[in-house]
Amino acid sequence: MSARAGIVVTGTEVLTGRVADRNGPWIADRLLELGVELAHTTICGDRAADIEAALRFMANEGVDLIVTSGGLGPTADDMTVAIVTQFCGRELVLDTELENKIAAILKKLMSRVGVGAGDFDAVRAANRKQAMVPAGAVVLDPVxxxxxxxxxxAPTVLVLPGPPRELQPMWRTAVELPAFQxxxxxxxxxxxxxxxxxxxxxSGLAETLREAEQDVPGFAALEITTCLRRGEIEMVTRYEPDAADTYRRLSDYLRDRHWQQIFSEDGSQIDDQVAQLLTGRRIATAESCTGGLLSARLTERPGSSAYLAGGLVAYANEAKADLLGVDPALIDEHGAVSEPVAEAMADGALRRFGADTAVAITGVAGPGGGTDDKPVGTVCFTIALTDGESSTRTLLLPGNRSDIRERSTTVAMHMLRQALG
Structure with missing residues (x-):
């Protein structure tokens, strides 16, 4: 079994959600890169008993390393070092060399804003707390x-600051030191x-994995996690090198059963694949229920200006007619949410932007807008190509407004991939 680690993120502002935790996921990725198994991540407020309880829990779980983030400032609620010192059975001592380093940093910072020497002495005294460290600890210079x-x-405890701009370079220093290694x-x-x-x-993937557990020798050596993201299933498998053949057999097993649904085995995302397929092309978008989300998604990749000709968001029927040239009679006959209107919107986008590829989306995403014939979640898609066949489809997508809009962009991306690939 690999070395195991736990992460303790401190800070009431993180616990309550006022500040998003960026450190826990970042440290988790770094541990994976090092080959260290992450056992647990916990977030606790700035309370001495809770921080100590989190440390105790990690130790009882048998981890080799605990990484903490946050609580290293000069104020009363910054208590991580003191609690770690107590947890490790050490004495808290003043490191005079460290105190001088912190003083030099403070003097440089305060000189930029014209703070006088008398004020500096008061600030230095207040920050002396940051130079108090556990006896025998390895000190990491401030960033x-x-x-x-x-x-x-047993376990070793690595104490890092909360701001990511300080934590990340300090982590890179720490991992090279003998105490960490x-x-x-x-x-x-x-x-x-x-x-x-x-x-x-x-549920379909879950059933296949249950069968694979019986049919694939060595299956237990694979650590598999699945996640539904933007309407796609992402299956991440972690394993030690000697289980590579087992993973290959599992991949073959999945491919035999779901080859039509698997679109990536190399880590690439649909956005990456569509961006590659759009090389040398010009694409335009016409969106109604998605409010420009598809156009925004297409621009997330570097170099998108080379292939994105433009996009229009047209909710009102008048806008569809005036900006995209959709015949009002077509809307009257079929309704704004219909395949004929989606096709007309795509054709209009091709003409307006001089593109060779167009995507149109029109649907019912919000509550109160559906009918018996076209309930909420009804979305029509068209992919139009000037040098190939166009495709149109209508789907009934589940979820609330946000879910429907996000899933609609995913459907459109996969339709693009099929049309261009």
Whole structure:
């Protein structure tokens, strides 16, 4: 078994959601890269008993390394170092060399805003707390004003600051030090592969994996997680190198059963694939219920200006007629949410922007807008190509307004991939 680690993110502002946790996921990725198994991540407020309880829980779980983030400032609610010192059975001592380093940083910062020497002495005294470290700890020099520490032991505790701009460079320093390397000496180099599927319900994949557990030798050596994201299934498998053949057999097993739904086995996302397929082309969008989300998604990749000719968001029927040239009689006959109107919107986008590829989406995403014939979630799509066949389809998508809009963009991306590929 590989070396194991736990992450303790401190901060009441993170616990309550006022500040999103960016450090936990970032550290988790770095641990994976190192071959260290992440056992647990916990978030706790700035309360001494809760921080100590989190540390105790990690230790009882048998982790080799605990990484904490946050709580290293000069104020009363910044108590991580003191609690870690107590947890590790150490004495809190003043590091005078560290105090001088912090003072030099503070003096430089305060000189920029014209703070006088008398004020500086008061600030230095207030920040002396940051120079108090566990006896025998390895001190990590500040990136901002807060130092970090590594406290060797069983488990070893790595204490890092909260701001990501300070935590990340300090992490890179810490992982090179002997105290850190000794803590994770049992680490294993893991492999991680991702398979992405579209058009397959999670229950369908779950059934296949249950069968694979019986049919694929060594299946237990694979750690598999599945996630439904933007209407796609993302299956991430982590394994040690000696289980590579088992993963290959599982991949073959999935491919035999779901080859039509698997669109990526190399980690690429649908957005990457569509961007590649649009090389040398010019695409235009005409959106109604998605409010420009597809156009925004197409521009997320670098170089999108080379292939995105333009996009229109047209909710009102008058806008569809005036800006896209949709015949009002067509709307009267079939309704704004209909395949004929979607096709007319795509043709209008081709003409207006001089494009060779167009996507049109029109549907009922919001509550109160549906009918018996066209309930909420009814969405019509058209992909129009000047040098190939056009395709149109209507789907009934589940979820609330946000879900329907997001899933609509995913459907459109996959229709684009099929049309262009």
């Amino acid at each position: 901002g004003t807060a130092p970090g520490v590594i406290v060797p032991g 000794q803590a994770v000496a049992g680490r294993t180099v893991y492999r991680q592969d991702t398979i992405r599927m579209f058009g397959l319900p999670e």
